[in-house]
Amino acid sequence: MAPYFETVKSFAEVPIAEHGVETDSFLEASDGLVQMFDLLGSGVFAFVQSDIRGNINGVRGRYESTRDNSGTLEGLVRTESGEPQKHATACLVRLIRGLCFTCKALQNMQSDTSSELHVCFKRSYDEVLRHHHTFVIRSVVSVAIRAVPRRDDFYMRISQGGSIERLDAELAKWLAGLDRIVKHMSLFLEQGSYGRV
Numbered sequence: 215m216a217p218y219f220e221t222v223k224s225f226a227e228v229p230i231a232e233h234g235v236e237t238d239s240f241l242e243a244s245d246g247l248v249q250m251f252d253l254l255g256s257g258v259f260a261f262v263q264s265d266i267r268g269n270i271n272g273v274r275g276r277y278e279s280t281r282d283n284s285g286t287l288e289g290l291v292r293t294e295s296g297e298p299q300k301h302a303t304a305c306l307v308r309l310i311r312g313l314c315f316t317c318k319a320l321q322n323m324q325s326d327t328s329s330e331l332h333v334c335f336k337r338s339y340d341e342v343l344r345h346h347h348t349f350v351i352r353s354v355v356s357v358a359i360r361a362v363p364r365r366d367d368f369y370m371r372i373s374q375g376g377s378i379e380r381l382d383a384e385l386a387k388w389l390a391g392l393d394r395i396v397k398h399m400s401l402f403l404e405q406g407s408y409g410r411v
Contacts (some may be wrong), residue, residue, distance in 0.1 A: 217373050218253060219384035222246025226391030234286030234402070235395055237277050241259045244270050244309065247316060253371045261354065266312045272305025287399060291379075293406050302409075307409030314411055315342040317392045323365070324386065331362045 223246050228239040248270070251263045277284045285288035291303050316319060319338035324332060336359050344352060363371065373381040400411040 218250060219381065219388055220376075222249060224384075224388045224391055225395055226387045228356055228391060228395060230398060231286070236271070236290030237284055237287055237290060237400060238289060240395065241270060241274050241277065243389050244313070247313065250372070253368075261358065262312065262315075266309060269309035269312065273302050273309060274295040276302030276305075288402055291403070291406070295406075295408065300384065303408050307398075307403055307411060310403065310407060310411045311342065311346070314396045314400070315339060317389055317396055318342055318383065321389055321393070324382065324389070329365075331365050332359050335359045335362055389393055 222237065225243045225299055228371050229236045239296040244266070248263050248267050251260075253309060260383075273290070275289055279292070280293060284291040285373075287306060291306065294300050315338050318341060319331075319335045322329065322334035326334065328374050329337050339359060343355070347355065362368070369381065373386075396411070403409045403411060
């Protein structure tokens with residue numbers, strides 16, 4: 215079996231052109247992220263997967279119904295801004311938020327090689343998502359985060375038999391691409407008053 219990062223579209227491959235982030239490539243890479251949560255095992259982040267998948271579907275639905283105006287994420291948001299319902303834009307804001315959470319957690323994992331995965335995800339959650347959630351949701355997330363696999367087990371699952379060095383190199387590229395998109399879209403959404411990540 216090929217290592218995970220060789221089987222899915224990398225965020226590093228998602229073009230950001232003059233007019234913005236290419237929607238189709240972005241959605242394909244986002245689908246790959248959802249699959250990564252399967253590697254954590256036992257449905258630990260089923261709620262995150264469900265939320266991200268629902269938001270991907272919301273953006274994809276708009277993209278498929280208005281392809282001529284939705285080739286970029288920015289175009290999709292701008293064309294929807296004149297309509298009374300802004301479902302895809304709300305989905306995109308939440309999707310970028312979820313991607314930011316995941317990106318920061320995995321960046322923490324790579325930069326702090328002595329911390330267990332649950333510590334990395336907790337740091338990211340506190341920074342990115344905590345202030346968006348109610349007490350009840352925070353409690354559920356806290357339990358889920360404590361149930362993530364150990365760092366070495368996660369690396370074994372995600373490398374799927376490949377070398378850890380190769381995984382680290384691919385993951386670094388994947389995260390750099392994701393970080394670039396998250397920052398770009400967060401700025402666009404906030405500056406245009408479309409939403410705050």
